[in-house]
Amino acid sequence: MSDDRPIPENLVRRTPLPTSVSRPVVTPIMPSVVYASDCPDELDAQYEGRVKGFTYAREGHPNAEVLAQKIDALEGAEGGLILGSGMAAVTAALMGCLKAGDHVLGGDQLYGRSLRLMGTDLPRFGIATSLADPTDAAAFARAIRPETRMVLVELVSNPTLRVADIPGIAAICKERGVLLAVDSTFSTPRAFRPFEHGADIVIHSVTKLLAGHSDVTLGYVAAKDPALRKAIYDFAVTTGLTPSPFDCWLAERGLMTFHLRYDRAEENAKALADHLAGLPGVRRVLYPLRADHPDHNRASGLLGARGGNMLSFEVEGGRAGANALTRAMRDLPFAPTLGDIATILSHSASSSHRALSHEARAALGISEGFFRISVGVEDIGLLKRDFAAGVAAARAAAG
Template sequence: MTDQGFSTKAIHAGWDPDPQTGAVNVPIFASSTFAQDGVGGMRDGFEYARTGNPTRRVLEANMAAIEAGVYGRGFSSGMAATDALLRATLRPGDHLVIPNDAYGGTFRLIDKVFSQWGITYSVAPVVDPEAVAAAIKPNTKLVWIETPTNPLLNVGDIAALADVAHAAGAKLVVDNTFATPYLQQPLTLGADVVLHSTTKYLGGHSDVVGGALVTNDEQLDSDIAFLQNGAGAVPGPFDAYLTMRGIKTLAVRMDRHSDNAEKLVDFLVAHPKINTVLYPGLAGHPGHEAAAKQMKRFGGMISVRVAGGKQAALDFCAKTKIFTLAESLGGIESLIEHPGAMTHASTAGSLLEVPDDLVRLSVGIEDADDLLADVDQALA
């Protein structure tokens, strides 16, 4: 399906109507085990649902297709995917480079868990390939980036960072959760593996938790698959079904998310209660040039720094009515949060600590005028 458009692949990749029943959608195969035709005689490779499930297989093929990849693996959460990738690629004594504003959960896993097993890390701004190169050591195995980053929405030039990583013999990992494969396809730009929290835009309806890894590297996929089965952090068939249902409308949703975000950005830039608007679509954004080069549009995530400091930021979060105060992002409904006290609390006191006047907005697909009015009254 490589010659087909994104939405066609999102809707059809991995599944044809069932030849027996004509079912257009993949069934939810709610079976923990599968009958075998004699000892070792698996049917189509299925034996036990942790190892493989027909619904999950379709999801994995679909995710690989929309990321322009060959191999896809589904996980029970984005953090489970993160953990599997780190364990598949790092050994005691190895080193990795992470963004200086990485997602709090990623930082916590590396800083608090993998550090106990002799893994070290350095931080660098994704906007500066030279700084990333300077952070690499002889034992660096991974350069791990988010672009745009969570929550400061910095943008890394994927192609340039891939060159930096590969020159040092390291792999480039791109967390593509914020951009989604509709807006950006890192594997086509030189990345070695793409990670998603499918909980976010791919699922898109705040009703399922999941993660994914996509690569073109057969050996890396084999190593990931071993851990996927051996550690068992796999999505159930209903989770896989819900994620696929979300992916089918990803393109139309991302266009609406982007439309609404752009209107809200224009409003916030002119608002006296907002000191700074962080959005890759702004010409003055430090990553705008890279974003314009590698992204189709600039997405539905906005961060702002509120005049008046932390208390003003907390007040803003408390006063919205349509924007729901909640963690997570990427759903059809608009969400607001204070990263320093919520999603990124684990970075407090570290090099990754976020400003306490920062508010993150996940702009949904409601009517734009209603979102503008809600933000206006909350800031009044």
């Protein structure tokens, strides 16, 4: 028997939001892909920048804007853009600002996918690339060409934690009229604000320390020059590097405890670095504020007491030792990421830098026994016990 009762008029998109004299304390999640305007004139006014409004989520949405404003405040930036991943931010900065015939000079210890972008993808679009040692400003000066448009460096490199000579590189870029883009994911604005040291573009993988819980994938890019800002935005919108509203909402929530998480994890990292350095079977420990770090003086000058939560170390035994270490530390995630509230162990030769040849990894100081640690907020006594057991297992495997 058919039901001929009419469908309620307000069932499909016709119920207005409830009115209220109060307001939410927590930012609402706004997953709408589209935003309605009153008339074509109003839509024109939005696109032409005469009034503020949202149109289509690929072009921006409220949750992304709220998150961007918070990171802008941390960085001393304006008009930062949230994108779908850290690599989306790197790509938008490069492709939005460069064209065929340009040259970009990168640090030779960039994140593995940034190296892939530099070495394989940009040349396919007619953009020349080369690499230089970011700890040596003179090497960058020699490598800059007449057609060099941009320099891309990480302040603290992934995974060997070398510290770039940002003041020296920034001075060279300014003198030569070259843009300086700094990926500040490892250092974060808690330790270093690149715009205050001559950077033109700042990049973050928000996925990591800023969000901090391994449950979002996001990136951030900001430029000083409004024209560059627009070029990066236009490329990102055209290619659809759109962030999820839900991820932005989660990242905003994570950002509220960023300072607390960072400080506790940094404290743990300093203590764990010293602990590892005293264990038999550990060949070396890399932590920027240790006196035996190759860039200790520069790190102290640029970062002060902020050594960060990242450290690296090398054990005996090659791949067999590496396998033994991770198997002996079952309670610690062994995964190719960083920045979680918990400690995460990574093996660069089998993850971030696996695309490089053995010789290329060796040139960077990445052996089969080399590990990177993203230190979390756990009890330091627990971490010391875990790593003592892991290193002992690696040493035993080495014979």
